[in-house]
Amino acid sequence: MSKIETDFLIVGSGIGGLSFALKVADHAKVIVVTKDRIDETNTAYAQGGIAAVTYEPDTAEKHIQDTLVCGDGLCNEEVVRLVVEEAPDQIKQLINWGVKFDRKPNGQYDLAREGGHSEHRILHHKDNTGAEIQRVLSTRVLNHPNITVYQNHFAVEIITQHHLGVEVKRGNPDITCFGAYILDLKTQKVDTVLSRVTVLATGGTGNIYNATTNPPIATGDGIAMVYRAKGQVENMAFMQFHPTSLYNPGERPSFLITEAMRGFGGILKTIDGKEFMHKYDPRGSLAPRDIVARAIDNEMKIRGEDHVFLDVTHKDPKDIIDHFPNIYQKCLSLGIDITKDMIPVVPAAHYMCGGIKVDTNAQSTIKRLYAVGECSSTGLHGANRLASNSLIEAIVYAHRGAMHALSSYKNYEFNHSVPEWDYEGTIHNEEMVLITQSYREMQQIMSSYVGIVRSNLRLQRALTRLEILYRETEELYKKSILTQKLCELRNMINVGYLIIKSAQQMHESRGLHYSLDYPKQKGQEF
Known part of the structure; x- marks a missing residue:
């Protein structure tokens, strides 16, 4: 155990965390903490691209309206x-x-179009844009002399006055973050990291569901830490389900079939080969994700089928392979030649549109604490994120947060009175079994009762079962040496609770017992 001091503590190593680090590191000392490898992030899994106005006839106003x-x-x-x-x-x-974005032979960027976009404005690198961005940022961060990267380290809690014995209540405007307790996953020891500024860039929440496109690390850690620290979290009902993940039972995470494939001309069809999206929206297969996901869910239920198809077989085979080489190889490994065969797809949990409430400088409601990327709620996405707006949101807010923090971080002192982590008890094999079982039960509860279609009865049933899991997990946490699974389970239960309570409040505000669409009320805070 030890106390470590740094100007900036950044938790998370995707586009938000690493770009923030690079923007402040020429002026200050930075520690980046990531619970896996530096390149195992939600960003690395992003296929489609990053949205921005580049050429006419596109305009900022069109992107805004979309x-x-x-x-x-x-x-x-x-x-x-x-x-x-x-x-x-x-x-x-x-x-x-x-970062190398794809270009046309004439040198212009090869812009793609995705669902909900009125113009071609998606910059991309084949069908692995996120991996290209991650590669560049990771390399720069690892080579920067002012940045230290702690891989395989887990942020257990952010440190506030609560850890100094002061009672902290939700809504208190003076809650301050002094750093975080960081668990070394190899040694199982907890370091106390004191920072002038702390940045949460912990990504999404998809693993609270059975079927998700998110990597296993996406367990809502930052959102849960802020909620426990009495910071404000909002709009958690707005969990986006991606309409097209590859139907391959047992695979986790679900392999994403990018939105760009529908922008390329892919058509959604039922198993008997009939196009169905125009029954639900005049934009057809290019409707926004929430509409498409609900339509697919409905078709599967009324027809009693396990998936639908995405068909690109009418497109030129060379163009298909050139634009989507990774999807082509993945499907081919399963015996599906996408130049000749339709792709079986199903919706999967994909993106949390709510999260830690932040202002336009990425500041949370807790002083000296910033949040960027998917764990934050900026107000950009509303009830449903427009395709490829996530990566651009993360780097824009990382820039704004970095510039704001650089103007004030030297005014903050380290709080040396923060105690080191208090270890209690040991963990037994039987308790590890309970943690693993509870982890799976958590995912089953959310998938069964808090999915694309929600009802008051299902939400209440989920809440009742989560409360039992919560009590069991807190008992283990209080008496056990920490493990990653236990910490993630606590976070997932917190996030599941927030999603359910947000959905219940929105149902109540609209007098609903059953919802087929995203509830229409903003500003839900907890």
Whole structure:
């Protein structure tokens, strides 16, 4: 055990965390903590691309309106304008750092179009854009002399006045973050990291569901830590389900079939080969994700089938393979030649549109604590994220947060009175079995009762079962040496509770017993 001091403590190593680190590291000492390898992130799994206005006839106003429409009227228009207008500068920053976006033979960027977009505006690198961005950022961070990366380390709790024996209540405007307790997953020892500024960039929550496109690390850690620290979390009912993950039972995470494939001309069809999306929306297979996911869910239920198909066989085979080489190889490994065969797809938990409430400088309601990327709630996405708006949101807010924090971080002192982590008890094999079983039960509860279609009865049943899991897990936590699974389980239960309570409140506000669409009320805080 030890106490470590740094100017900036950044938890998470995707585009939000690493770009924040690079933007402050020329001026300050930075520690980046990531619970797996530096390149095992939600960002690395992003296929489609990153949205920004690049060429005419596209305009900022078109991108703004597409985002507002997709968000079901619940976006913060000020934030939408801010992100769209600042996006081109951040794209230039990525290019200057070394990210290679695909170009046409004439040298112009090869822009894709995805569901909900009125123009071609998606910059991409084949069908693995996130991996290309992750590669560049990871390399730069690892080579920066002012950045220290702690791989295979888990942030257990952010440190506030609570750890100094002060009672902290939700809504208190003076809650302050002094750093975090960090668990070394190899030694099982907990370090106390004191920081002037702490940044949460912990990604998504998808693993609270059985079927998700998110990597196993996406367990809502940052959101849960802020909730426990009495910071504000909002709009947690807005869990986005991606309409097209590859139907391959037993595979986890689910392999994503990018939105860009529908922008390329892919058509959704039932198992008997009939197009169905125009029954639900005039935009057909290019409707926004929430509409498409609900339509697929409905078709599967009324027909009693396990999946639908995405068909690109009418497109030129060479173009298919050139644009989607990873999807082509993945499907081929399962005996599916996408130039000749339709792709079986199903919806899967994909993206949390709510999260830690932040202002336009990425500041949370806890002082000295910032949040960027999927764990944050900026107001950009409303009830439903427009395709490829996530990566651009993360880097725009990382830039704004970094510039804001650099202007004030030297005014903050380290709080040396913070105690080191208090170990109690030991963990037994039987308790590890309970943790693993509870982990699976958590995913089953959320998938069965809090999925694409929700009812008051299902939500209440889920809440009742989660409360039992919560009590069991807290008993283990209080008496056991920490493990990653136990910490993740606590976080997942916290996030599941927040999703259920948010959905219940929204149902109540609209007098609903059953919802086929995303509830229309914003500003839900906890």
